[in-house]
Amino acid sequence: MGLDLVPMGKPKKGFEKRFNQIFRVIEGKETLELSFLDKLKGKKLPSKEELLEEWFANQISVYETLKAPQVGRDKEAEDWIKVKYQDSNKELSESDFIKKHKGYYILELAKEIDGLPIYIAYGQEEHVFRGEFLTTCIGLIDESLVHEAWETKLAEEALDYGNRLMNTADNIAKENNLEYLKNQRAPSDSEENDIAGKLHIVYSLARWLTFYGKNGHGYQADY
Template sequence: MRPLGKPKKGFEKRYIEIFKMVESDNIPKPTFWDKLKGKKFPTKNELIQEWFENQIPTYETIKAPMVGRDQEAEEWLKEKYEELEKKPSWEEFLKEHQGFYVIPLAKEQDGVPCYISLGQDENVFRGQFLVDCVDIIGEDLANEAWETKLAEDTLDYGNRLMSVAEKIAKENNLEHLKDQKIPPDADEETIESKLHIVYSLAKWLTFYGKNGHGYEADF
């Protein structure tokens, strides 16, 4: 589940318009008369480019430091550089990583899950973990994770997951899991482990949803 960038100010309506056109593959095409008049319509690729060019990246929302802007990011990069066996020059290495966001150092950790996929950004939630939770939250709620959502629906989904998680936690005296960042030291088949996944996803969804971000169902 990959968080989507949010629209820049003034682009909100157009952001949703393009999203719906591309998502449904319903790209407007010029009519015969439009063609006679020389009227042009943007292609799908042009719409996607416009959509991305007018977004605020999720890395800014989670307040991740950036190489070339924040000292702590450069210090982090220096540590990674020192760990390399074969090193290019520091200047080359630094130049190569200009603009790189250091997600592990993000200030807003609710947007950085512990349930991640190898090879993906650290703020991408691996929705596949929710498959293990079907028996405690139900198929309908679990299957919604496979639906790409915009911010409003993302927040709603997160709130509903949180309500279910809190009910389960109260019934099993597991309320402490809500504020626990790392997975509990328990077998993955236990309700404790499954509930922590649900709590983590609910917090991730509500964080991005309330901050104007949706998510893509990319597992």
């Protein structure tokens, strides 16, 4: 299957501390305990399902951060889905087709392209980074820095990881006269196994992590 980095939602204002606590509990890094008074009142600890329900209910979607138009809310998304209807088998009427897709975010029209990586896996959404590409960079960057991508991270950790990857890439770029790759969105014209090809992957992931980390989003390591 390989590694994919899937951006997570971010906590709504005022929910940050609880968001991180629930995350750590779900990840098995922390346990919840009832206070003495809650025990006296006969309260019970929430189940994993209840915690997840609370966690998702108090998130801001990644799609909102990407500024992706939404069907049923934004005109450009409405126009987009009408074009898609013309290419469909038209088993439904246009109005029913639009109703069926109400609430869909159109990533093709997203404004924040730094959150939409070039390196993606077949069948994944456009905002998911194909972390498996990073394995080709072992040798160019430290192996431990590569393997860190397999760790699910909250926003602060994701930003720190992105900054470290960026600093490493900057040093390699200066040594090899490849500074132009830092802001180049398209892959290098060189072979993937060349320094330029590998360095572009590192830069791309660093920018992706920085975008989401700065905007309050962590990522799930899916493999």
